[in-house]
Amino acid sequence: GAVVSQHPSWVICKSGTSVKIECRSLDFQATTMFWYRQFPKQSLMLMATSNEGSKATYEQGVEKDKFLINHASLTLSTLTVTSAHPEDSSFYICSAESSTDTQYFGPGTRLTVL
């Protein structure tokens, strides 16, 4: 149980385009999901907290207009990187919070912006 999926697992896009990443909790409902970013050989850094049915809460320094988050259902949150640039290339990881407050992580999405 407690499986979280992400789609796509990797994506390559041109600079200036937008990319949508999906995060799904497959066997449990999650009112809260989190989005993290991880650069090579570094730790995970929280970008935003996604709450079902309400606006996301962004961490300081994360542009909400650039990283659009939508949490329309209890099993799905999406992160859209708008007007992506090479510096946005990173490993994006989501997590979903279970009813016991345990966070289960997705497998991550590798974004490469050319």
Next chain:
Amino acid sequence: GESVGLHLPTLSVQEGDNSIINCAYSNSASDYFIWYKQESGKGPQFIIDIRSNMDKRQGQRVTVLLNKTVKHLSLQIAATQPGDSAVYFCAESSNTGRRALTFGSGTRLQVQP
């Protein structure tokens, strides 16, 4: 600011030995701690957690120790196997504040066959 950090960036052990990975945290309000294992190109995998009302918790081959007095957390892996090779992160949160996790910088565990 508040942070969670690790003492050793890389730990190399022989197969069959026990491994100990350490973590220091600075947020005195933290009351929930988790250890994650991350293999290359994958998301973090939950290993074991502990709440602040405990000082020790055991799982299968793993034990987490919490010393709130010195704000120190450790992960012990018994009979380390090559499949244990990965980067291990400690993370913490506070139930009285936001529930998002703050991650430490990670320790790479290398198991020599």
